[in-house]
Amino acid sequence: MSKLSKKLIIRITLVLSAVFIVSLALNTYFLPKYVLYQQKQKLAEVSSHVLSMEKKRxxxxxxxLEQTYRVTIVYADLAESEDQLNDRLKTRLNEKRITLSRFWLTTDNIDTLREGGRVNKIYDQPKLKSNFLVNFLPMEGNVVAVGESIPYTSDTISMVNHFNVYIWSGALVVLILLSVLFTTRIVKPLAKLNETAEAISNLAFTKADIRTGDEVEELAERINSMSTKLESAHVTLEGKNEELRRFIADISHELRTPLALIKAYATGIQDGLDDGIRKLYETKPMT
Structure with a gap:
């Protein structure tokens, strides 16, 4: 496997692993809060709709309304005592198969409702592994409870995360195999280009035959064009070098005889055999 293939596979694996870790963290720590937020928003919309209606309607x-919005709606008289009001609400919830071990409106809550305010509560039901989210609304001397059960998301999220581990592991294996396949298709043309470039550097002006239909093919065409131009320039340069060698050889041949004579005359002068030359200069008429 080439270095480029290894780099691509390692980087793809790291990216996929990072995405999986982030997804796992989001599911574990933020998904429960998001689910609760969405449920609160939904219950707030239902509560607003309920408050816009008359009691009779x-x-x-x-x-x-319960069927449409999948909530539970019960009511009780605010004029009743705290115990009576809570018992009334719990009884009506039981009639609708909502059995709560923890459910109570305190005196402060009841006073707020009597003054026309809203009260929002979340009652934890550990035995049922759920929470009961309730909006208490004042309406014409009554309190209307709009509630919805929210199962614990931790167990569900844990199962989802375990399932995602298998999915991501399989996806990682498939992605690595695909990466090997695709990088091989990319690396092979690049290896050919590398061989062509090395050959050109050794003055073997070869060409790469690559048909990928992308930028690699365009690069191969440019390298082939460069190889052709370099070959032409190399041939021209070799021709000029040959001409220069012949010129130097001719010059050397032409200068060899005069230089030999000059050398002979110089030797004669050194040996005192220059009378003939001196006489030649002495008898030569002055111009």
Whole structure:
């Protein structure tokens, strides 16, 4: 496996692993909060719709509202005592198969409702492994409880995370195999280009035959064009070098005889055999 293939596979693996870790962290720490936020938003919308209705109409349409929004709606008289009011609400919840071990409106909560304010509560039900989210709304001397059960998300998220481990592991294996396949298709043309470039550097002006239909093919065409131009320039340079060698050889041949004579005359002068030359200069008429 080439260095480039290894780098690509390692980087793809690291990216996929990072995405998996981030996804796991988001599912574990932020998904429960997001689910709770969405449930609160939904319950707030239902509560606003309930408050926009008259009491008589609400009582007539409770079953329809519960079916439409998948919530539970019960009511009680605010004039009742704290114990009576809570018992009334719990009894009506039990009638709708909502059995809560922890459910109570305190005196402060009841006073807030009597003054026209809203009260929002989350009751933890550990035995049922769920929470019961409730909005208590004042309506014409009554308190209307709009609630929804929210199962614990930790167990579900844990199972989802375990399932995701298998999915991501399989995806990682498939991705590595695909990476090997694709990088091989990319690396082979690049290896050919590398061989061609090395050959050109050794003055073997070869060409690469690459048909990939992408930038690699365009690069190969440019290298082939460069190889052709370099070959032409090399041939021209070799021709000029040959001409220069012949010129130097001719010059050397032409200068060899005069230099030999000059050398002979110089030797004669050194040996005192220059009378003939001196006489030649003495008898030569002055111009």
């Amino acid at each position: 609400l009582l007539e349409e409770i079953a329809e």
